[in-house]
Amino acid sequence: MSIKENLSNIKQTIPDAVTLVAVSKTKPMSFIQETYDEGQRVFGENRVQEMTEKWANLPKDIEWHMIGHLQRNKVKYMAEYVSLVHGVDSPRLLAEINKQAEKHNRVISCLLQVHIAEEDTKFGFNEKELLELVNNEEFKAYNNVKIEGLMGMATFTDNMDQVRREFSGLKMLFTKLKSNYADFTTLSMGMSGDYKIAIEEGSTMVRIGSSIFGSRN
Numbered sequence: 074m075s076i077k078e079n080l081s082n083i084k085q086t087i088p089d090a091v092t093l094v095a096v097s098k099t100k101p102m103s104f105i106q107e108t109y110d111e112g113q114r115v116f117g118e119n120r121v122q123e124m125t126e127k128w129a130n131l132p133k134d135i136e137w138h139m140i141g142h143l144q145r146n147k148v149k150y151m152a153e154y155v156s157l158v159h160g161v162d163s164p165r166l167l168a169e170i171n172k173q174a175e176k177h178n179r180v181i182s183c184l185l186q187v188h189i190a191e192e193d194t195k196f197g198f199n200e201k202e203l204l205e206l207v208n209n210e211e212f213k214a215y216n217n218v219k220i221e222g223l224m225g226m227a228t229f230t231d232n233m234d235q236v237r238r239e240f241s242g243l244k245m246l247f248t249k250l251k252s253n254y255a256d257f258t259t260l261s262m263g264m265s266g267d268y269k270i271a272i273e274e275g276s277t278m279v280r281i282g283s284s285i286f287g288s289r290n
C-alpha cells in the first residue's frame with residue numbers, strides 16, 4: 074500500500090478530537106512531502122539534527138514535534154522552531170528548554186514524560202516526581218515553557234490487557250493533574266501497535282510512524 078493510502082486508512086480510525094503526529098524519523102523528506110500534500114501538518118522526529126535538516130528544507134507551516142529522548146546540549150538547535158517537546162523527563166531538561174526558548178522570545182510547549190512501562194529502559198518521571206515538579210515554585214516561574222500535558226509509552230508486549238492498564242493509569246494521572254492545572258490539555262499516548270487502545274483509554278494525541286511510512290530498519 075502507498076503512504077497516501079496508509080495515511081487515509083489511519084485517519085479513518087482516529088476521532089477528529091485526537092491529533093495525529095506522523096512519525097517520520099529515519100524517513101526521507103519526499104515521504105513527508107507526500108503526506109504534507111495530503112494535508113498532514115504535524116510530524117514527529119526523535120533526533121534533533123535530522124529534524125532540523127527537515128525543518129530547513131520543508132514547508133514552514135509544518136509543526137515539528139520532538140518525540141524522542143532529548144539531550145540538554147541539543148535543545149539550542151531546535152529552540153527556534155520546535156512546536157512540542159513530548160519527552161521532557163527531567164527538571165534540568167525543562168530548565169534548559171526554558172532558557173533556550175527565552176533566547177528566541179518563544180514559549181515552547183512541553184509534555185512531561187511519565188514512566189508507565191514495566192521495562193526500565195523507557196525514560197520518564199514516576200507519579201511522585203511528577204507531582205513534585207508541577208508543584209515546584211522555581212518551575213512555576215518559568216516564562217518560556219508551557220506544560221501542556223503528559224506523554225507515555227506502554228510496555229512492548231503482546232499482552233494488550235497490560236498495555237490497556239498502563240494507558241488507563243496514565244489517563245488517571247492526567248485527569249488528576251488537569252483539575253489543578255488549566256494548561257493540561259494533551260495526553261500523548263499510542264503508537265502504531267497500540268494507538269486504538271490508547272484512544273479508548275483517553276489519548277488526545279497519537280504518534281504513528283510505521284503504519285504510515287512503513288517499517289524502519
Ligand SMILES: *Cc1c(COP(=O)(O)O)cnc(C)c1O
Pocket residue numbers: 096098119140141226263264265266280281282283284
Ligand atoms: C518511533 C516512535 C513512535 C512511532 O512508532 P511506530 O511504532 O512506528 O508507530 C512513537 N513514539 C515514539 C516516542 C517513538 O520513538
